[in-house]
Amino acid sequence: MYKYAIKRILLMIPTLIGAGLLVFMLMRMIPGDVCEIRLGGTGLMVDKEQIEICRDSLGLNQSMAKQFYDFAVGIATLEFGDSMWTGRPVTEEIAIRFQLTLQIAIMATLTAVIIALPFGVISAIKQNTWMDYCIRVFSIAGIATPSFWLGIMIILGLLIASQHLFGEPWMMPIEYTPIWEDPLANLSQTIWPAVAVGYRYAAVVVRMTRSAMLEVLREDYVRTARAKGLFEKVIINQHALKNALLPVITLVGIEFAFLIGGLVVTEQVFNLNGLGKLFVDAVLDHDFTLTQALVMMVVAVFVVVNLLVDLIYAWVDPRIHYS
Amino acid sequence: MKLKTLKILAGTTAALLLTAGVATAESPKRGGILNFVVGSKIPSMDGHMEGTFGMIHPIRPFYSTLIRVNPANPSSTTDFVCDVCSSFSSSDDGKTHTFVIRQDIKFHDGEPLTAADVKATYDKLVFPPKGILSLRKKFFSMVDSITTPDKYTLVMKLKYPSPTFIPSVAMPFNFIYSKKDLDTHGYTWHQKNVNGTGAFVFVQHQPGAFVEGKRFDGYHHKGKPYLDGYKAISAPKMAVRLQAIRGDRAAIEFRGFPPKARDDLISALGDKITVQEGDWNCSLLVTPNHKAKPFDDKRVRRALSLAVDRWTGSKALSKIAIVKTVGGVVFPSHPLAATKDELTKIPGFWTDIDKSRAEAKRLLKEAGQSNLTFTLLNRAVDQPYRILGVWLIDQWRKIGVKVTQNAVPTGPWVDSLRKKKDYQVAIDANCQSIVNPIVDVSKYLGSASNNYAQYTDEPMESMHEKMSRSGDEAEQRRIMRQFEQRLYGEEAHIIPTLWWYKINPHRSYVKGWKIAPSHYLNQHLDQVWLDK
Numbered sequence: 001m002y003k004y005a006i007k008r009i010l011l012m013i014p015t016l017i018g019a020g021l022l023v024f025m026l027m028r029m030i031p032g033d034v035c036e037i038r039l040g041g042t043g044l045m046v047d048k049e050q051i052e053i054c055r056d057s058l059g060l061n062q063s064m065a066k067q068f069y070d071f072a073v074g075i076a077t078l079e080f081g082d083s084m085w086t087g088r089p090v091t092e093e094i095a096i097r098f099q100l101t102l103q104i105a106i107m108a109t110l111t112a113v114i115i116a117l118p119f120g121v122i123s124a125i126k127q128n129t130w131m132d133y134c135i136r137v138f139s140i141a142g143i144a145t146p147s148f149w150l151g152i153m154i155i156l157g158l159l160i161a162s163q164h165l166f167g168e169p170w171m172m173p174i175e176y177t178p179i180w181e182d183p184l185a186n187l188s189q190t191i192w193p194a195v196a197v198g199y200r201y202a203a204v205v206v207r208m209t210r211s212a213m214l215e216v217l218r219e220d221y222v223r224t225a226r227a228k229g230l231f232e233k234v235i236i237n238q239h240a241l242k243n244a245l246l247p248v249i250t251l252v253g254i255e256f257a258f259l260i261g262g263l264v265v266t267e268q269v270f271n272l273n274g275l276g277k278l279f280v281d282a283v284l285d286h287d288f289t290l291t292q293a294l295v296m297m298v299v300a301v302f303v304v305v306n307l308l309v310d311l312i313y314a315w316v317d318p319r320i321h322y323s
Numbered sequence: 324m325k326l327k328t329l330k331i332l333a334g335t336t337a338a339l340l341l342t343a344g345v346a347t348a349e350s351p352k353r354g355g356i357l358n359f360v361v362g363s364k365i366p367s368m369d370g371h372m373e374g375t376f377g378m379i380h381p382i383r384p385f386y387s388t389l390i391r392v393n394p395a396n397p398s399s400t401t402d403f404v405c406d407v408c409s410s411f412s413s414s415d416d417g418k419t420h421t422f423v424i425r426q427d428i429k430f431h432d433g434e435p436l437t438a439a440d441v442k443a444t445y446d447k448l449v450f451p452p453k454g455i456l457s458l459r460k461k462f463f464s465m466v467d468s469i470t471t472p473d474k475y476t477l478v479m480k481l482k483y484p485s486p487t488f489i490p491s492v493a494m495p496f497n498f499i500y501s502k503k504d505l506d507t508h509g510y511t512w513h514q515k516n517v518n519g520t521g522a523f524v525f526v527q528h529q530p531g532a533f534v535e536g537k538r539f540d541g542y543h544h545k546g547k548p549y550l551d552g553y554k555a556i557s558a559p560k561m562a563v564r565l566q567a568i569r570g571d572r573a574a575i576e577f578r579g580f581p582p583k584a585r586d587d588l589i590s591a592l593g594d595k596i597t598v599q600e601g602d603w604n605c606s607l608l609v610t611p612n613h614k615a616k617p618f619d620d621k622r623v624r625r626a627l628s629l630a631v632d633r634w635t636g637s638k639a640l641s642k643i644a645i646v647k648t649v650g651g652v653v654f655p656s657h658p659l660a661a662t663k664d665e666l667t668k669i670p671g672f673w674t675d676i677d678k679s680r681a682e683a684k685r686l687l688k689e690a691g692q693s694n695l696t697f698t699l700l701n702r703a704v705d706q707p708y709r710i711l712g713v714w715l716i717d718q719w720r721k722i723g724v725k726v727t728q729n730a731v732p733t734g735p736w737v738d739s740l741r742k743k744k745d746y747q748v749a750i751d752a753n754c755q756s757i758v759n760p761i762v763d764v765s766k767y768l769g770s771a772s773n774n775y776a777q778y779t780d781e782p783m784e785s786m787h788e789k790m791s792r793s794g795d796e797a798e799q800r801r802i803m804r805q806f807e808q809r810l811y812g813e814e815a816h817i818i819p820t821l822w823w824y825k826i827n828p829h830r831s832y833v834k835g836w837k838i839a840p841s842h843y844l845n846q847h848l849d850q851v852w853l854d855k
Contacts, residue, residue: 032738038366039374039458046374046458047772053456085366086530087514096530152562159570159591169591171570174360174563175533175556271556271563273532281364281531281559286734 005307012303016296020075023295024068027288033060034084034286058084071292080293085285090293093278100176101267101274103186104193105259109252111198112205119202120209120248121241124217135206142203148265151196155269158192174271193270197263201255208251212244219243245316253309261298351835355853357553360564360573364531364557367514370498371448372456376842379495380577381534381555383846385431386498386519387543389422389441389477390489392757394850397839398601400657400758403493407436407520407543408477417484417794420492422477428543430501431517431524438471443502445469445479447510455510462491462762465791484794490759495843522548522849532557542849549835549852561706568596568830574853575829578842579603581645581706585828597831599838602648602655603823604763605754607711609699610740610817613778615747618697622690624815627748628671629683630722635676636714637821644707647824652767652807653760654840655822658796659803660760669812671819683722696725700739700749703730708750711820715750740775751775754823756843761790761799767810767817778816783809 035054039046055061059070074080080090123135155171162170172192177185216222217240225235264276275294282290314320363377370378370386390411393402405411408422428436449466451457465485470478481488504518517525520543523536537552556573558564565584567573569591580588588596611618611627618624633649641647651661651669666672673679687693701712709730716726726748731739739746755763765771768787769779786806790799810816827838832854839845 030734031743032734036737036741037734039456047461050456050458050460053454057454057456087367088530093530096532155566159566163591169570171566171572174558174567174572175529175554268560269563271558271560271567273529273557277559278531284732284734 005311008303008307008310012300015303016075016299019295019299020071020292021068023292024071024288027283027286027291028064030283030286032286034058034288035060037286038085071289075296080296081289083282083290084287085282085290090290093290094275094293094297097273097275097278099178100190100272101260101263101276103179103190104197104263104272104274105256107190107194108198108201108259109256111194112201112255113252115198115202116205116209117241117248120206121213121236123206123210124213125236127214135210139203139206139210142199143207145200146265147196147200148269150199151193151266151269154192154196172270176273189270189272193263193266193272196270197259197266201259204255205248205251209244209248212247213240216240216244242316246313249312249316250309253305257298257302257305260301261294349834349854351549351850351852352854353549353852354551355855357550357575357833357848357851357853358556358573359553360556360558360567360576362559362561362564362576362578364559365528365534368517368528369511369513370496371451372458372514373496374458376578377557379843379846381528382517383495383498384521384523384536384548384553384848385517385525386521387428387847388493388495388497388499389445390493391495391847392493392839392844394837394845394847397837397845398656400654400840403489407441407499413489418481420479420481420488422479424475424477425543426475428520429541430520431539432501434501434503436499436501436520437474438477439474440502441477441499442469442471443505444497444500445477447500447505448497452510459491459494459496462487462494462759483792485791486794486796486799487759487762487791490757491762494757495846496756522847523550523553526552544849547849549850550848553848568828571830574833575827575836577827577836577846579645579825579827582642582826585826588828595831596828597833599827599829601825601838602650602840603645603825604654604756604758604841605752605823606650607646607707607820607823608751608753608817609715609820610749610751610776611815612744612746612748613776613816614744617690617692617695618747620690620692621814622686623692623695624818625670625812626683626686626690626692626722627719627724628811628815628818629673629679629686630724631671631715631718631818631820632676632679633672633819633821634674636718640707640710640714640821641824644710645823645826646707646711646821648822650822651819652764652810653803654758654763656840657758657760659800661804661807665804669808671811671815680722687722687724693723694725695723696727697747698727698729700736700746701728701730702736702750703732707823708752712750715820744775744777749775754841756841758840760803761787764803764806767806769816776816778814780809780814780816783816 035051039051039054059067082088083090083093119135123132126132159169159171173185173189176189179186222235222240225239261275261279263274264280267274267277279294282294361377361380363375365378365381366373368382387407389407390403391406393399393404396402407425407428409425411422413420424438424441430436446469448457448459449463451460465481465483465488466479467482468480472478499520500513501518504512522539522542524539526535526537528534534555538548538550542548558567564576565580569588585598611624613619637647637649648655651666653660667674687695699712702708712728716728719726740749740751753766765787766773768774768784770784783806786802790802793799811819825838834854835850835852837845
């Protein structure tokens with residue numbers, strides 16, 4: 001088990017190098033650079049001398065080899081440098097946003113799991129009944145509804161409903177307050193994006209739970225359990241659900257990793273200062289150092305989450321051993 | 324539908340009337356925090372090296388400038404008043420400008436402000452050392468020397484008298500820094516740190532989220548500011564900014580909204596919303612690449628300009644986009660701007676569009692380009708770039724020209740204009756802060772770094788040189804007409820569209836703030852108060 005974990009962690013190194021090389025090259029293939037956008041994009045009278053001063057100060061006039069060397073050394077020493085746009089350390093820029101993104105990801109995952117597991121199980125054990133049909137409509141609608149659209153509807157719905165009921169429109173806060181400073185202010189902002197994202201997330205997990213449960217419920221050991229006269233509740237919870245959870249755990253893991261850095265549009269809709277928004281800004285601003293660091297972070301998150309999912313497999317299903 | 328329109332109109336009228344009535348009748352109240360939304364982000368906090376309103380709106384209130392646009396009359400394009408000075412004067416030959424500095428000003432760290440601080444600031448702006456960015460350096464190319472004959476007097480000597488000097492000094496980016504800070508911490512310290520003499524003291528900056536300021540009790544404009552503080556909340560999406568005002572999470576957005584957003588707010592909130600509107604010192608241009616055939620032929624360029632019906636377009640587009648006024652090369656209300664009579668003499672501004680388009684077709688035929696097709700490079704930003712792009716394509720279709728729009732993100736758009744120069748025709752804009760026409764029109768010189776059309780025109784360079792050095796407004800005006808006629812008419816180097824139009828709907832309890840011709844101006848917030 002330990003050997004397996006160490007092997008997987010070591011495998012992260014070539015994965016990160018490959019991702020780093022790819023993002024380094026891709027960023028430099030996009031036309032324009034941060035100085036052109038920052039100084040020339042405003043339409044000001046900016047002469048070449050000013051642009052060159054900017055490029056020199058950011059190291060953009062150095063050779064590609066030197067730039068890649070600096071980047072590689074930065075990764076190796078965990079010194080990612082400063083954002084080309086704000087001049088602040090990249091780690092500081094990411095740390096500020098990470099807390100919010102992580103909170104939304106956790107809240108959305110909890111929303112999804114709390115809704116999806118009971119719905120998926122009910123849908124499977126009540127297959128082809130009205131309950132199954134309702135849950136299927138709910139889940140297919142969730143898959144078909146983009147989170148950002150649901151977010152917009154939530155915002156407009158709150159504004160219109162509150163104005164109708166109380167005479168003054170109410171909107172959730174548009175600036176983040178950490179949960180330990182003011183839990184109410186924090187939740188009144190974060191609950192809505194968690195619901196918007198969690199609904200689609202839940203819909204996907206409901207579908208997966210349902211189909212996994214249906215498959216397991218047809219297995220011989222479930223039939224045997226029933227023949228032995230076990231209570232249906234015990235059969236579902238201890239025999240069927242536990243075995244049906246493996247693909248569900250994989251899906252939850254992948255979705256969770258995706259939420260770290262992937263909430264691009266939802267963050268914009270709710271004005272969340274998270275990693276998704278930072279990612280888009282960094283790419284649009286040609287902020288090479290920040291984009292590279294963000295890509296490396298997301299790759300690392302995916303690798304770690306996948307490792308955790310694999311380790312959870314062994315805990316859920318004792319038949320699985322890693323050697 | 325009709326009822327809704329009437330309601331909006333009634334609401335607008337009521338709101339506008341309310342503003343006009345209240346401005347004179349009420350006296351300011353002290354207290355409260357102003358929350359406002361900003362549709363951009365802060366690169367650095369150093370005004371000397373930035374050009375975005377994303378920095379100006381949250382950071383400007385921490386700083387003072389030597390002179391500024393009159394906060395009581397910001398719509399005027401020529402009304403400048405002292406900020407850290409008590410008076411300023413010019414010598415008879417226009418080459419020496421003397422500023423008497425107030426003796427009651429303190430920086431937020433408690434240090435008194437003297438002429439030495441102003442000199443150190445302007446030395447950084449006008450004569451930056453090697454490797455230090457100063458985006459306003461070119462605006463001060465006429466400055467020969469800056470001296471301080473005594474502790475509270477600053478003298479700037481010019482190489483030649485220039486009508487552009489005083490407006491350049493009034494630019495909102497020219498934050499006054501402390502000499503001590505510059506000497507002790509260096510010229511890059513202000514990128515991440517704040518120590519000014521403005522109405523508000525820096526509290527915190529949460530990158531990507533907000534900037535917070537609190538009242539500076541030692542502010543030199545006595546009795547101000549009225550607010551206890553402010554919070555500038557970053558909200559890049561327009562829908563969020565709009566709903567934030569509707570839901571009262573923010574009271575105002577200083578850049579401007581499109582007409583539809585204004586109407587939605589009025590429709591939802593009625594007289595709780597006040598609207599201020601006015602011309603914006605931004606004009607949208609079509610830039611033909613003179614090095615790409617057939618746009619090297621002025622007959623083709625003139626035809627493209629003649630096809631555009633600006634007068635009718637203004638009426639239709641002003642309902643959906645942030646453009647409105649038909650104008651020439653100078654900001655419409657400035658004394659140097661063309662009158663309507665003067666304007667309608669320039670090809671492309673004729674009021675008879677049928678005659679104009681017939682001439683356009685004739686010119687295209689003469690140039691052998693009757694079946695002209697090209698790609699229009701545009702910026703993938705709706706307001707007003709893409710909307711104007713679609714409108715232009717339709718205008719050109721009416722003379723038989725087929726155009727495809729290629730709207731790309733800002734990065735590739737700037738790269739194509741400035742570096743690659745691989746486009747045929749592009750949409751570009753000329754947006755400035757202070758209305759300073761002779762500087763503003765320098766974009767149209769072939770030698771200008773922000774002119775992307777790739778032409779050289781010696782007569783225009785010479786006209787501009789004469790205007791820049793003329794102390795006589797009548798002469799400046801006369802030369803400006805020749806410049807305009809050549810730029811838009813004879814050569815059609817650049818094809819003008821419409822001037823932008825600024826629309827600021829805000830919560831009616833925000834008082835004291837008046838709209839200016841630019842979203843960069845009048846943002847020190849010392850005159851703003853809340854009627855709550």
